[in-house]
Amino acid sequence: MKKAATIRDVAAQAGVSVSVVSRVLNDTGPVAPAKRAQVLEAIEALNYRPRRAAQQLSHGQSDTIGLLLADLTNPFFARLADRVVAEARSRELQILLMTTQEDPHLEAQALETLLDRSVGGMIGTPTGHNIERWEKLASLDIPVVFVDRSISQFQHMDVVSIENIESAATATRHLLARGHRRIGIISGPLDTTTGLDRVRGYEQALQEYGLARDDRLVCPAPFRGDRGATAMAQMLSLADPPTGVIVANTAQVRVTLRMLSQARVSIPDDLSVVVFDDNPWTELIQPPLTAVRQPIDMLALHSVELIHARMRQKLPPTPRHVRVAAEFEERASTSRVDPDDG
Incomplete structure (x- = not known):
């Protein structure tokens, strides 16, 4: 080191x-x-880094992991934080948690703060910006594991994510097999790997059925705010609206469902819905939602195992890309349509 x-x-x-x-x-x-x-x-x-240098001289290495997550108001990240803390505690590691609120400026500040706090490694969900600051960690030999998302320029970083392309393709195939041909998708921003890969999976499934992408049905939305509701309203206002929609942006699920309820859109009679979410309420509301269940426990486990091994220099330098399969839960929010109508 x-x-x-x-x-x-x-x-x-x-x-x-x-x-x-x-x-x-x-x-x-x-x-x-x-x-x-x-x-x-x-x-x-x-x-x-004064604090970092002093700690390394006195203790040899740090047992503190910086955990930089996007948004703890998003239940996905709240649960991920909880599981990472539990996995770290079982290995006698400490977690220093900070959030970016999907703001590159706050991310830059947080990265500087974590450096000053002498973290021995970093688990992070990047905004896609601050390339030079993430590179700075590598230049200091501080191991980094990206979780959930990554930055395409950093092929040398370890990454733990779900199988985003296959998960979105599975959700799309589910609707296609039920006769739907007008299928919308509300994704994350296309400058994030999760947003881009889920749209790729959606397009892959459409191509399997000989269908072309309709750009009006592909709606990227930020991970904060209520843009998902606006996107859903715009799709429903089309002369040929979708008969099915995939909300592939976890942060936009609740606002999208609220909009559909306020518009008195009946699920699944008027619109079949598949969501990327794994909260208990998705199976408790009426109708229970067909969902892509993201394996948060496994994301946390692999992230902490990887960073712990990197901190102990127990892995070869070749980057590890761990992709965990998600579960598809079919419930009552999707129905069959006549393909000629869908």
């Missing part, structure tokens, strides 16, 4: 004394502007 820079390294790089570096870091005394600038440049060039 690359040795962390020390305060003496910073002093040597900047051409000043250790006491000058200390005064800059702790703001405990006057420093000439030119020398301050030299020290700050050296800190940046060496990726010097």
